[in-house]
Amino acid sequence: MNTMFTRGPSIVSRLALALFLSVVLIFVDHKYDGFASIKVYLNSLVSPLQYVASLPGQILSSSAERFTSHQKLLEDNRLLTLQAVIMSEKLQRFELLQQENTRLRLLLGSPISAPTEKMVTELMAVDNNPFSLQIVIDKGAIHGVYEGQTVLDDKGIVGQIMEVGTTNSRVLLLADISHAIPLRIARNNVRLIANGSGELDELLLEHVAHSADIQVGDMLVSSGLGDVFPEGYPTAIITSIVLDESRPFAQVTATPIAQLDRLRYLLLLWPEDAPTRPIFQDYERALETVP
Structure with a gap:
């Protein structure tokens, strides 16, 4: 089959x-x-x-x-x-x-203003104390940092060094309530004193006469008085003017030009009469030739 x-x-x-x-x-x-x-x-x-x-x-x-x-x-x-x-x-x-x-x-x-030496530094930490506006940077005594030294960002003045450690330093921001800085109006050289308000976006201008020639939008630059901040650096813009005749002085507020809430890279300045000189690391040598 x-x-x-x-x-x-x-x-x-x-x-x-x-x-x-x-x-x-x-x-x-x-x-x-x-x-x-x-x-x-x-x-x-x-x-x-x-x-x-x-x-x-x-x-x-x-x-x-x-x-x-x-x-x-x-x-x-x-x-x-x-x-x-x-x-x-x-x-x-x-x-x-x-x-x-x-x-x-x-x-x-x-x-004539003398040339200023400078060094780039970076933000390390922000103080979490709600009553104090301070930051910590990664440069200290081994880099030539000194107390009272001016600190800038790419816009304008940020504050000044208040404490110096070996490898880092503490910066008091200009908006801190304990901070004051002498300024002048770039338009007409009227001199003013700006105090911190405790808010990152506000400065208070004290003892401004009602008759002072000030306007909203005026640029405020460092006056150089007090031998702390060099002259001519942008600092703030006037944002509010209240003329109340019942008060002895006008109520004037300004906004810092520096971005105090977004700081990262900062600049340290050494004027000619600074008590120390900058000490550069090898990778920072190129900054010595920057005008």
Whole structure:
């Protein structure tokens, strides 16, 4: 008898057998965890295939990130180039104004401001005392920092050094309620004293006469009086003037130009008559040549 074309079990029978065996295997695996070692082996066997399958997606993702980073670098480079051109033009005007200022001071017999040495420092910590506005920076006595030293950010005056440690120092912000700074209005040289209000965005101008020539929006710069802060650094903008004749003085407030709530990199200044000189680390030597 020829059995070459003998048919086996039907498709339905095979499907039913496969389903039955699947249910049995699922039950055994769930109830007795009998295939734990086999699953580990199978996962190990399949993992290279999974890696190969996911490789195109990873390559595309990595290429997209690199392309985005490259585009961002190109855009940042373009913006920095434009800023460099703009700053170069401003520097040229500044040098011209500085020369004219020097000639005028010589004509008037007024002393010429001496060049100032400087050093970049970074914020380490912010004092969590709600009644005191202080920060800690990463420069100290080994860098030549001294008490009373002026501290700036990229906008204007931040405050002054109040305590010096070996490797760090504590800065009293100009908005602290115990801080005062002599200022003058850039527009007309009217001299004022600004006291801290205890709020980062507010200074109080004390003893301002009702007849004083002041306006909202006036720029306040350091006057150089008191031999603490060098002359001419931007400090605050007048934001409010209340003229109440029942009071002996006008109520004037100003907003610090320095971003006291977003400090990170700061600048320390050493005027010519400072009690110490800056001590640069090797990686900071380049700053000595910055004008």
